[in-house]
Amino acid sequence: MNKFLYKQIDNIGLVLFRAVFGLLITIEAFGAIATGWVKRTLVEPPFTFNFIGFDFLQHLQGPGMYYYFVLMGIFGIFVMLGFKYRFSMIAYAIMWTCVYLMQKSSYNNHYYLMMLLCWIMAFLPANRWFSLDAKINPELKNPAMPRWVLLVLILQVWIVYTYASVAKLYPDWLNASMPALLMSSKSDFWLVGELLQEKWVHWCIAYTGLFFDLLIVPLMLWKRTRLLGFIISIFFHLFNSFIFHIGIFPYMSIAFALFFFSPEILQKRFLPKKKLYNEGEVIVPKHKNLIFGIFSIYFLFQIGLPLRHWFFKDDVLWTEEGHRLSWRMMLRSKSGSLTVFVVDKEKGERELYNYNSLLGSKQQGSVATKPDIMWQLAQKIKAIEAEKGRDVAVFMESRVRVNDGEFHPFTDPTVDLAAQEWHPFKHSEWILPSPDDYNKKPVKE
Template sequence: MVKLPKIYHPKTCSPVLQFFNQAGWRFLFAPVDIAILVYVRIAFGGIMLWEVWRYFDKGWIARYWIDPILNFPYFGFEWFHPWPGQGMYLHFIGLGILASFIALGFWYRASTVLFFLGFTYMFLLEKARYLNHFYLICLISFLLIFIPAHRAFSIDAWRRPGMRTSTAPAWTLWLLRIQIGIPYFYGGLAKINGDWLQGEPMRMWMAERMDFPLIGSLFTQEWMVYFLSYGGLLLDVLVVPFLVWRRTRVYAFGASLVFHLMNVQLFNIGIFPWFMIAATAIFFSPDWPRRLVKQRSCDRNQAPPARLTPRHRLILTLLGIYLFLQLVLPFRHYLYPGDANWTEEGHRFAWHMKLRDKNTDIRFVITNKLDGTVSHLDPDDFMPRWQVRKMAARPDMILQLSHIIAEDVGGADQDSIEVRAEALASLNGREKQLLIDPTVDLSKEHQSLLPADWILPLETPLNE
């Protein structure tokens, strides 16, 4: 038998290696109180039901998916289209029913699968409606498919007593904690950029909100601008470690609570602050929901599995793949040249939240090569303002619209049409400059994941 060198001997390797080689997986399969998963299920279902109601109440279903004459689906999903007629209303009714089923734990597995598919379909229909919390909802609804949050305090558990349990494997809780922690941490990393560290666009935003109660008059003070900019950065980066550490958990939760409640008052970001407040509570002890209703804590003295089974290995492998993708994907913007806040390449799905203020004027120049005629098209003439505002600042959407224009104008003779864009954009208060090369026929450019050489680099310095 070959004797291993001492440095590699299990008994003498580092504590970190011992943890992962011997006990780390046991920790992930140790039992935790299922009450925390029940809380997640009820909170998620309840907030999603509220969100569906908001879309009906504010008329957003028609505004975003029925009234527009065109949509901007994501790359690879161009074949996605809104349901015809009243179909989108029925779709949202279905999402509301599924959200209530999830909260009640009724047909939980089927409800989570269908909700994930239905919400993700709606999300992928329109780039102009990209919201970081919509992306997060897609991810959480996907994870809930595999998390047994219905095995206690649910209609399913009432109908099938044999499935009831008071505990769940620890990996289910830690997976959710990591997923919630990622937007915080990566949102903080994204703030480490020149503009944010110089107080922009926070300075611009605060100057428009001086009517804020009590402290609004301070918003134009330089110290307040930097306090909010650097305070937001530090909170995003540090809140998760402080939530994990028991001694600082209450203070970290309090800081995040103040942060999100201020966002409710300062910015129009929908359910996101409320969703994150509810989600941040999962960092407390898993039995806190049970203690809240004065119910006796469950028996968690069950021992973790003694050895790694094929099922455990499969779970660990899938967890590793999923988390690897979640940790790496937000960095893909480094594969593209330039500032992602300007080019938008790699900006989505990277947790770049409330980082930039972009103002763009755009018109399209259409040339008919057959007769040499040149015409100009203002997208405000046929698109709603909310859609134009997003499209004009995002080069990939400008490219999509250029193809739509060429197809509409040229018909069967589309190759005879050239479409160029004249887009003047301002980032974080800079003087406006060209965003797109106005000499490039965008109707002949193809959308891809590669860098686009027709996007002009940001050359205008930040205003002093």
């Protein structure tokens, strides 16, 4: 085991990925300002729906987030250049983790993956070559790294893709109706809009997506299929970038190829002056048990979290319980309507509550379908009314449809959500059971 994990191998893939990753997280930070994402998500709304338990992050929300993201962008540049790398990577990881946990209205799997990679990269020796740190301090310079570094990165990527593939094994994906729904909003795309409405294209998207996610890592691991896998990966991710506009995620995924190609090929293509390491020493660190223990626990969580929805009652596509942190990518489209009533406990008066005045436009689109956000809204309404001297109960009538199916009642309108406790690993009984045909498409007259 020591020989397998701690054998020294060339580090060119890691240092190249650090440079690319630094560029991408820089683009993410400055791009969030340029595209208005920071304004829509973290400045304009009077409050955000943070991950439950991280309410203290609300203090960051507001105009100061512009400066916050500029600082993140600067740290991203430092990561790219390998300057003060460890400090810069840890700083970016902390700041991005806070951004991720302070809002759920703009949830995206690549935000989660980026957070994980930031923390992994923060503890890897990615600045020992092709970096300002190594140039300033020659003693730091080293052409090698232990093999476990490469294994950790590949295993993380493998988990992401495998769960993304397994999650697609459900009827609406296998019968191509979900890809058809995804493509229905792309009809006005230049040159390919009409093509994307063809049924055979929907079937191609469904099964290409499923098998790509399942097989891309094995294809990249095997030398004979590596080039084929890389070409397929480029086409697949550029298609996703063009069609779905999902930020840096496709380009980060293409960059994962740096973990699979041989050092000789990477040196020839990118760093011809780099010294190649091929001595194969085995250097066992003093704290090997700590390293092994930390990553063992980490990957147990990574393997376990995407499975937790099986331990909740009902279907995750309906309840949303166990959906996040599970690599369930582009699997469902949900829309809903929400009506909120409050009852003054002292006077017994029931009144319609205009909750939209509390929310930004992005938040209004997610509050009607996400039960944890509904619960948080109920707590917020109760707190607002308490400041006015009123003790109120909060009731919600919600109707939801999944994958363009029929609308069905989603929440129990007789339950005071403001009086309920939130249990992250327990089913919320005020979520109504999913109808047997909840994703059945309505009949068009």
